[in-house]
Amino acid sequence: MFPTHLTEVVASEVHAVIQDEAAETLDFELKRTLPAKKGVDPWMTNGKVGDDAKDELAAEIIAFANTVGGTLIVGIDEDTATKRAKPPLFPIPRCKEAAARLHQAISDRIEPKLPVFECEGVVTEADGTSGVIIMRTLESYLAPHRHSQNNHCYVRRNDRAEPMSMLEIQEMTRQKARAAADAEKSFKDSSDRFYSWIPRDHQRTHPYRGVQGIHTEHGTTKVWLGIWTLRVTARPLSPFLLMNLPKQPWLKQIDTRAFSGTGQIHQLRWGDLRTTRVWAPRLRAVEREFQGTNSLGLDRISSEGLIERFVWQEQPEHGRPRHSVLEITELHWNVVCVVHATTVIRAVNSRPTQPYSLEVELMTSDPMVIHGYPSSPTAVIPGGSTTFPRYEIGESQTLNELMMTIDKDVWNLGGHHPSWELGVAWPQIKLP
CATH class of the missing domain: 3.30.950 (Methyltransferase, Cobalt-precorrin-4 Transmethylase; Domain 2)
Known part of the structure; x- marks a missing residue:
């Protein structure tokens, strides 16, 4: 109303x-x-x-x-x-x-x-x-x-x-238990899609070990292709159906823009981004791809309100390095894009308070030094696969707090606990 x-x-x-x-x-x-x-x-x-x-x-x-x-x-x-x-x-x-x-x-x-x-x-x-x-x-x-x-x-x-009645209470309890199980299955299915999506010419391994890089040869020079991949999945915590997805005009608001911010964040962007394709219909979903010279990405929105982003990035090096580099602002850019998509979908569907659950999965073939903030401390993320503790995307005034929590979790993974502040200049949403 x-x-x-x-x-x-x-x-x-x-x-x-x-x-x-x-x-x-x-x-x-x-x-x-x-x-x-x-x-x-x-x-x-x-x-x-x-x-x-x-x-x-x-x-x-x-x-x-x-x-x-x-x-x-x-x-x-x-x-x-x-x-x-x-x-x-x-x-x-x-x-x-x-x-x-x-x-x-x-x-x-x-x-x-x-x-x-x-x-x-x-x-x-x-x-x-x-x-x-x-x-x-x-x-x-x-x-x-x-x-x-x-x-x-x-x-x-x-x-x-x-x-x-007591019978109705018991039945509702069973229904909510099934809904919770469906939510867990939804996140697992997203993770499975993520693994299937990773380019097949690069070796994939057990989820606990993550992805592996490969050696290639360019003439007489051996090049190590290190890899990191990222999955960001947002799922509504209560039923939320999106009708006629391919024809929704609000899809244009979910773009691959750069975001400005405050504190440690000055700009969030994907430095290697070259091409963003249009949204295309899929079975009860829409998808689009984006790519750069050494990267690929996929966005997916389902009719049940599920939002997914998959990212794959290779880092060519002469010889296998001791550490690769993770640009923290690029990781946050991908998370912010998904969070912004939830705010657009909630606003245009008159559900501004609809809560979402957020899951972030990061896989790296090599240990990675976190980089990207002024005077960044030395923090190294170990190689392997990490699924971060699940988050909740609440109302708009809590989104910066959410990003600060994710930022701290990434730095904690690298052995450092930050004390700084950060914020995102969230875009204004155009209502129909």
């Missing part, structure tokens, strides 16, 4: 809900005012938000999280016959303050804690403080969630939140 973060919603978008006569559905709920069993909620008469409102709204949010996710608006009434929004607005006084208090109270009433929950006040009135309260959550990968005040798990049935 709202394509941006709820913090960015404006009064005109709220009025459009009434003008469009939006109907209550499995993922949309309207409430005229803050719920109260007797009379009106104390907040409406300059008191505190009542427990009735906190408890009932928590049940609604739990039901959304245990079903398909959804949006709830407090301050808009519905037509009892059609279940559609109707005028006028019923503004909540000091709506932003009320939303902040409800966010905390509802979060405290939900077990386990929701991965994603937004609760914001949107001012719609001339007094500058009154308006509606909008809440939103996604289908949760941690479901089933329960209400800590009564221990009920709620689910959405048509346009109502209702307690789940």
Whole structure:
């Protein structure tokens, strides 16, 4: 309903809900005012938000999280016959303050804690403080969630939140367990595709040993072709289907641009990049290739929201070196490209808070000295294969923290613990 973060919603978008006569559905709920069993909620008469409102709204949010996710608006009434929004607005006084208090109270009433929950006040009135309260959550990968005040798990049935039976709770638990197993299989399948994709004229070895370089001859000169390869895979943590992928105009925003940054990062780019091909349709996916003089790359996006990047780089040397060189800014460029792709896909599909899980796999034929920052310390990554601890791609304000964590992990792999800061100038996304 709202394509941006709820913090960015404006009064005109709220009025459009009434003008469009939006109907209550499995993922949309309207409430005229803050719920109260007797009379009106104390907040409406300059008191505190009542427990009735906190408890009932928590049940609604739990039901959304245990079903398909959804949006709830407090301050808009519905037509009892059609279940559609109707005028006028019923503004909540000091709506932003009320939303902040409800966010905390509802979060405290939900077990386990929701991965994603937004609760914001949107001012719609001339007094500058009154308006509606909008809440939103996604289908949760941690479901089933329960209400800590009564221990009920709620689910959405048509346009109502209702307690789940024990049989339903057990079945949902089994479904989420299967979903977790599917996620592990998805990452394994990505790794298998990665190994199959590595050029076959270069020897591949056991995953724990990684790739091996080869000796070649140029006349009387022996050249060692050292190799490093990288896989970056991002997978949505809850169901997220992308329709008609080959015709999506937002694919143009997922390009092979350079990124500027702050701190240790001044520019992220692939120095050897020469050619980037267009996106081409595949079975329930799109792919594109990019390449340079000594490198190859592949990007892939599936209809299930899976994003993959495979990179292969050879480093010709006269004789086998003691150490090859890993340009840290090139490694980060590849990771940032995938993270940026997730932000584009989330934004244009009105899922700005959709969390993703991120996996990074690095294979090197030789030990590699990390290079690329001013006054870089000496840190050597051992040869072999490394799959880094899995990360989560959260909301936009957490992306620099994510990159700092990945940066530290790479340097830790080389035996050094950095203390510097870094940040990326994330591009502005164009919404349709």
